[in-house]
Amino acid sequence: MLTTRHGVRVLGAADLADFLALSDRDPVVNVFVDHRARSTNLEPRWLGGEVWGRYADGRLVAACHVGANLVPVNATPDDARAFAERALSRSRSVSTIVGPHDAVKAFWEVVSGSWGPPRETRWRQPHLELSGPAAVAADPRVRRTTREDMDLLYPACVAMYTEEVGLSPEAGGGADLYRARVAQLVSRGWSFARFDDGRLVFKAEVACTSPRAAQIQGVWVAPDRRGEGLAIGGMAAVAEIVRREVAPTVSLYVNDWNTAARRAYRTVGFVETARFSTVMF
Numbered sequence: 001m002l003t004t005r006h007g008v009r010v011l012g013a014a015d016l017a018d019f020l021a022l023s024d025r026d027p028v029v030n031v032f033v034d035h036r037a038r039s040t041n042l043e044p045r046w047l048g049g050e051v052w053g054r055y056a057d058g059r060l061v062a063a064c065h066v067g068a069n070l071v072p073v074n075a076t077p078d079d080a081r082a083f084a085e086r087a088l089s090r091s092r093s094v095s096t097i098v099g100p101h102d103a104v105k106a107f108w109e110v111v112s113g114s115w116g117p118p119r120e121t122r123w124r125q126p127h128l129e130l131s132g133p134a135a136v137a138a139d140p141r142v143r144r145t146t147r148e149d150m151d152l153l154y155p156a157c158v159a160m161y162t163e164e165v166g167l168s169p170e171a172g173g174g175a176d177l178y179r180a181r182v183a184q185l186v187s188r189g190w191s192f193a194r195f196d197d198g199r200l201v202f203k204a205e206v207a208c209t210s211p212r213a214a215q216i217q218g219v220w221v222a223p224d225r226r227g228e229g230l231a232i233g234g235m236a237a238v239a240e241i242v243r244r245e246v247a248p249t250v251s252l253y254v255n256d257w258n259t260a261a262r263r264a265y266r267t268v269g270f271v272e273t274a275r276f277s278t279v280m281f
Contacts (some may be wrong), residue, residue: 006082027212035208077106084110128270135269139233160220
C-alpha cells in the first residue's frame, strides 16, 4: 500500500523480483543497483540505506537507490523529480548522486537549493560497453592480484582515487576502511594489475557485477609510464578475463575531458551507450 506522495515508497525484500525486472530493462546501465539488490535482498540493514520505488497503476515504473550513492533507476525526469521531493523531507546523507544524465539533472534541479553547494559536478560522462572480443591484443602480463601484492596495490589505489576524486580516501581516518575495500576486491578476484620489475604500472578493478554485466573502476597507469599504451593492452586483458569468467558485458563510465582514457577505451573496442552525470559532495 502506498504511504507517500507521487506513488513513491520504500522497497523491501518482497519487492526484489519486481525491482530486478525493472533494472533488467537496461541491465548494463543498471549493473550497480542490480548488484546491490542481489547482495542485500533490498534489506535496509544490509543496504546501509533504502531503495525507493515509484508506482503507476500498481506497477513499479522507476526506482532510486539511496545510500552513500544516490542512483536513479529507469527514471524519467518526472520520476526523478518525485524522488527528489521525497529526498527533501530528510537531511542529505548521500555523498554522490550518479546515473543517467537526464535523471540526475532533474533530481539536482529540485534539491540543489537545499543540498548544495556540491564539491564538484561532472555533467557529461560517456558510459561505455564492450560485449564482444576486444579489438586489440590483451597484455599477457596483466593478472589477478593477490594478498601478497597489497603493499604495491594499495598505494596505487590511493593515488588513483585521489587523482580521480580530488580527495584522498584516507582523509578523515578512512584508511582502514579503504584498505578493507581494496582487500575485499582482491579476495573476490576482481582486482587486476601488471607489475614490471617489482613495480605496479597498471591496475583496474571490477566494481560490481550482475548476471548480465560487470562494471570496471579504478583504471590507473603509473604517471611516468603513461602514453605507452599500457591502458590499451591492460584493459583488453581485464575485459577478456571478466567476460570469460564473470559477466558477458563489461562497462565503465569516464569523464568527458579525459581524452587519453576515452581514446584508449575506444581502441579496445568500447562503445558509448549512454551519458552519465555525477554530483559529488
